[in-house]
Amino acid sequence: MKRLAVFAAVTVFVFAAAAQESRPPASVEPSAASHPPTAAQTAPAPNPQFLQAADEVLQQMSQILHLPILEPLKKSLRSKQEIRDYLIREENDDKNEAQRYADRKALEAFGLIPKDFPLDSFMLEVLTDQVAGLYDPKAKEFYIADWIEPDEQREVMSHELTHALEDQSFHIDPWIKAARPNDDAEMARDAVSEGTAMAAMVDYALRDDKVSVRDLPDITILMRSSALAEMDKDPNLVKAPPYIRDGLLFPYLAGASFAQQFLKAHSGWSDLNLIFQNPPVSTQQIMHPDMYLKGIVPQKVQLPEWKGLIPPDWKLLEENVMGEFGLEAILKQFVGADRADALSSAWAGDRYAVFEDAKTKQTPDVFLLALDTPDHTAAFFGQYSEALETKYATKSQLFRRSNFVEFRTDQGGVFLWCVELKCLNVERATRQTFDAIDHALGWPPAPNPGEAATSESAARVSPVFDFPGASNRKIAGLEIFQDQPAFSVAQH
Numbered sequence: 001m002k003r004l005a006v007f008a009a010v011t012v013f014v015f016a017a018a019a020q021e022s023r024p025p026a027s028v029e030p031s032a033a034s035h036p037p038t039a040a041q042t043a044p045a046p047n048p049q050f051l052q053a054a055d056e057v058l059q060q061m062s063q064i065l066h067l068p069i070l071e072p073l074k075k076s077l078r079s080k081q082e083i084r085d086y087l088i089r090e091e092n093d094d095k096n097e098a099q100r101y102a103d104r105k106a107l108e109a110f111g112l113i114p115k116d117f118p119l120d121s122f123m124l125e126v127l128t129d130q131v132a133g134l135y136d137p138k139a140k141e142f143y144i145a146d147w148i149e150p151d152e153q154r155e156v157m158s159h160e161l162t163h164a165l166e167d168q169s170f171h172i173d174p175w176i177k178a179a180r181p182n183d184d185a186e187m188a189r190d191a192v193s194e195g196t197a198m199a200a201m202v203d204y205a206l207r208d209d210k211v212s213v214r215d216l217p218d219i220t221i222l223m224r225s226s227a228l229a230e231m232d233k234d235p236n237l238v239k240a241p242p243y244i245r246d247g248l249l250f251p252y253l254a255g256a257s258f259a260q261q262f263l264k265a266h267s268g269w270s271d272l273n274l275i276f277q278n279p280p281v282s283t284q285q286i287m288h289p290d291m292y293l294k295g296i297v298p299q300k301v302q303l304p305e306w307k308g309l310i311p312p313d314w315k316l317l318e319e320n321v322m323g324e325f326g327l328e329a330i331l332k333q334f335v336g337a338d339r340a341d342a343l344s345s346a347w348a349g350d351r352y353a354v355f356e357d358a359k360t361k362q363t364p365d366v367f368l369l370a371l372d373t374p375d376h377t378a379a380f381f382g383q384y385s386e387a388l389e390t391k392y393a394t395k396s397q398l399f400r401r402s403n404f405v406e407f408r409t410d411q412g413g414v415f416l417w418c419v420e421l422k423c424l425n426v427e428r429a430t431r432q433t434f435d436a437i438d439h440a441l442g443w444p445p446a447p448n449p450g451e452a453a454t455s456e457s458a459a460r461v462s463p464v465f466d467f468p469g470a471s472n473r474k475i476a477g478l479e480i481f482q483d484q485p486a487f488s489v490a491q492h
Helices: 011-022 048-065 080-094 097-109 119-130 154-170 172-177 183-205 220-231 242-265 269-277 283-287 289-293 323-335 337-344 374-391 431-440
Strands: 074-078 133-136 141-145 314-320 347-357 365-371 396-401 404-409 412-419 422-429
Touching: 048 074, 048 141, 048 154, 048 183, 048 269, 074 080, 080 119, 080 133, 080 141, 097 119, 097 314, 097 347, 119 242, 133 154, 141 154, 154 172, 154 183, 154 269, 172 183, 183 242, 183 269, 183 283, 183 323, 220 242, 242 269, 242 283, 242 289, 242 323, 283 289, 283 323, 323 337, 323 347, 323 374, 337 374, 365 374, 374 404, 374 412, 374 422, 412 431, 422 431
Parallel strands: 074 141
Antiparallel strands: 133 141, 314 347, 347 365, 365 422, 396 404, 404 412, 412 422
């Protein structure tokens, strides 16, 4: 699924928070970084002040990070059009049109962006407006937008020059892409890159106070509200789907928290190399740094071979890993942020596939998810079945059991079936195709409408999960299904 935060586009959002909250009152105002020039303003010409400031910040970041300057770094001022042209080249180099089409269709299939949402052009407009500075790992060049005065941008320089120093020592771009084809693992590595740059930026801002991120509470508390407020000033981001807003901020905010916890658990920046030698393998490890520090990794979940299993008109567009971040985004979209946050951490691994029906142009999808405990599997079933019913405006022939639900929509059948610690979700398919996938996984047959409940599901399981603002309501849809047989752990 599309990794949104490829460029340092939202550094300025988080910089506003870090500069205002973490630094003494005499700190530089970030307003010039936050707003591109009006028509009446003129861009400053390149000048020795910019080069001197960049050289000074590079030396300071080398000392903070304990990373040597291994080669000369090109430094330049770029116009908005030049930055836009760079973003277009990078997007085209990163993925071809077929891959970008598959990304869009996958996001549509899971309900994370509206159908036919112009994702590529939308992101280009957002990034063009918001990029204040960036580091190009291919050209080994550091850019600053040419409407920004150099003496107002030293903090942005500190972020981007952290990228440059890390790249010289650890070859960041190939290191991030080495996680492919696992999009979730790639997003985790991107969060390391952006998160360490955010933590380094805070250390740079506080250097005169002899304070570092290792001495502070969670730095994202200082950043999140200001970052969201800055986003709300952008007319494009105000109307952006929640997944896009969250996806832009995730590497910076979650990444900064992860970097801070890593630095606290080690000897500081002198141990930075350890994280590049042993990178996090999931967004879950970014969201819960203790899992990374304890070496807790996701399960490897596999889908069956598709040849001969799915209708001949289905073309596979994408098969990948959703991750805890992606699961939380889906739940947030359809059941609300509080319940999404409470339940998504039960994620233990997944694999999804998105297809396109050549005849109907529908996008069937298959989502196989592993959960960490039986109680959380029951909770997930209740919440995800509610999410699916919310997702589709038109529903008919609804059939439910405590661990199975199916219904019909104008796009095809929707199925959710949980067995032991895994749940299978198939959308926009026939019952015949669902049954074939279920059988290929080696699972027992799912209930059919009209079948009586089996005796093995007679024992009731009633875990209660509390979440913020829930007034002690039960998660898992257990009240919805309480006159049905309980969630059952199938015996093989």
